Amino acid sequence: MSETVEITPGIHWIGVNDRTTDLFEGMWPISGEGVSYNAYLIKDEKPALIDLAKSIKGEDLLRRINSLVNASALEYIVLNHMEPDHTGVLKQCERFAPKAVFLCTEKARGLLDSFYGITDRIRVVHDGETISLGAHTLTFYETPLVHWPETMMTWVTPGQVLFSCDGFGGYGALDGAIFDDEYPSVDFYEREAERYFANIVAKYSRMVLRAIDKLAALPIKVVAPSHGLIWRKRPERIIELYKLWSGYAIDKPKPEITVLYATMYGATETLMNAVARGIASTGVPLKVFDVAHTHISYILPALYAGRGVMVGAPTYEGQLLPIMTAALSMIEAKHITGRKTAYFGSYGWSGGGQAMFKKLVEPLQWEILDNLAFPGNPTPKALEAGEGFGVKFAMAVKNSNMGENSNG
Secondary structure, eight states: OOSSEEEETTEEEOOEEEOSOSEETTTEEOTTTOEEEOOEEEOSSSOEEEOOOOGGGHHHHHHHHHTTSOGGGOOEEEOSOOOHHHHTTHHHHHHHSTTOEEEEOHHHHHHHHHHHOOOSSEEEOOTTOEEEOSSOEEEEEEOTTSSSTTOEEEEEETTTEEEEETTTOOOOOOOSOOBGGGSSOOHHHHHHHHHHIIIIIGGGHHHHHHHHHHHTTSOOSEEEESSSOBBSSSHHHHHHHHHHHHHHHHTOOEEEEEEEEOOSSSHHHHHHHHHHHHHHHTTOOEEEEETTTSOHHHHHHHHHHEEEEEEEOOEETTEEOHHHHHHHHHHHHTTOOSOEEEEEEEESSOOOHHHHHHHHHGGGTOEEEEEEEEESSOOHHHHHHHHHHHHHHHHHHHTOOOOTTSOO
16 A cells, blocks of 8 residues: 555545554544544645644654655644544644644534644634635534534535545554445445444444534535545444434334343353353344453443343442453443443352442433342353343343334
8 A cells, every 4th residue: 555545636645544542532442443544635725634643653744744745734634523533643744844734623622722832823614614625615613512513524526426434434553545436345444443433433323413413415526534434435334323323322223132241250240141152042143242342342332233132240249340340431431321231240148240240320311110039149040041041131121112203
């Protein structure tokens, strides 16, 4: 893959891959998947840079710019979003592009000051405003809370390219190519886009749908996000996926079950296997996660997509096992509300896990359908009960109708 790639005449990808960062936003694992920071350069009478990169990639970005135009000739730097994975090189840009004007929304102006101490050379652009670069025209669309309040997207004609920043993005370094049609399969990138959506964007799904509605009339030929694949063969595909995932998050989760469990000495895990057999026997799709060994990043997509959540964890010192408490805390932070749930788990000399589980899911407005607590190791009778417990829960989920506002 060349260091720069022409997307349409005069519009170039100048992005960089990051395969060394372990945690995206300091939370989400990407050590195995990597991530791209997609920046773009428009060569025209007034050269413009659209989106930037993380601070560790400043030299790489500058080299790519200078391979196409002299960086000092840049007229505009479009800041679709102020988060530092996009703007970390901004102070360097301020120096190597001394006449460039920063284009951003009104809400981004204050962030330019608070993050980088930049208060001049700023031009605030408004929804629907256009700027001519010569042969190319930029049109700006405010898309607040996709996923910060100041975000916008930039539409460029000719070429009909939508620079969507975090919208329609995904994890995954770009392996030798940047376009969807250059890969025999995009399954990896679609899966990582869903995980990215669940980790970063899903909390604001209603705003995603508003943005999609706002952009619906545009004849988009290329979707160029700031992370992940550039979609030129099927640009509608990634938009459709974001619309589908937003629907799961808001009011249309599927009749599927996510089983979350944690175990200390194997008793709860043994019962979990019986519960899972019961669920599977009904034909209801399920995914099983050990929260002690699977980062919540990989669990969130299933939780958003499915309407049932089965939770298994033992009592620990009179409360729910802390690692499950932590998982439920993140679920609350991500506003995965309105699910159907049930609890099972073992206890030693006293219970307490079940009561704490009930308290933790109350803010989520989860409907507790059943519970199954047992002392010590599960007996054959308890395992039989566990299988029936799974069947009963799965049928309740299968036959339920999740209405509007199941997720806030």
